[in-house]
Amino acid sequence: MPRHDDVVGIPNHSVLIRAVQPDWLEVENGSERLRSSTYLDGQQEASCFISAEVGDLEGFRANILPMLARELGMQIAAIATIPVAEVRAEGLWVYRKPEEFHNNPAHVVVCPPDGITKSQYAKRAKRLAPLAAKHPVLET
């Protein structure tokens, strides 16, 4: 099935959660922030989870994060969240892909619309990191 923007199944008020590996953080002026790499993907499909469908941050921390850390072989460095409305405002689509994470329907990808160049995609995907919120891996 071709990719599309699932505007019906994933409304604008949904929030996407993305795990952040250590290399995607940088320190600037003494504070840690998300690098522009955070939502960039070499196959133009950045994996995220719909917050409300995984039990929000608490559910993600308890159930998804340990699986990701085990596969990564190290601790996840942070958690990023971004509203779907912001993703769409930058001209990107949100599309369900449960088959890429244990058939979990909460797994989605942020991808470009058809017909744009990789350069255009990169510009859009890089703009998401400053719009996202960064959360600690451990609940504070």
Added chain:
Amino acid sequence: MGYYMTLPPVVEIRESFRRTPNSGSNLAAWYQSGSPDPIGSWKGEVFRKLERLERGPDVPGLGNLRLSEAAAAQLRLQLAGVSLQSLPFPSVVGISGQGAQLDWRTGERMVEVIAFADGELVIEATDRGTPVEFEETEGLETYLEWLVGAADRPLVYATAR
């Protein structure tokens, strides 16, 4: 005595690595060959990081962090063609989906290379956050010359989108 004679020398100095007054051209040619650099230039460091990224993990739900062969090959090809030896060390970061992002910064200028899994590279330059446009046919070296001020060329600022 016989036992010690079978050991390899502790330090092997190859002729092509010797720093002598006449070795400049040898070294320059060697840098351009793209070989890993025992002296420690920016290029040697980048090649070592790319090699590490090629062994990265595949993490469902986060992305495949193993740099693809096509992306690694294209990056090495572009980097090998850069003859500038005096450059800042770039940041080399793996991105999900078997890609990588490299960026060089000097002051307010930045040159960034994004490698996609299929081997396509996107090169971008910014000055104080504003995109600077180059001809599409320009290679990485032209961008990096501009970064360090070696290129005497008028700047064309692109629109934000």
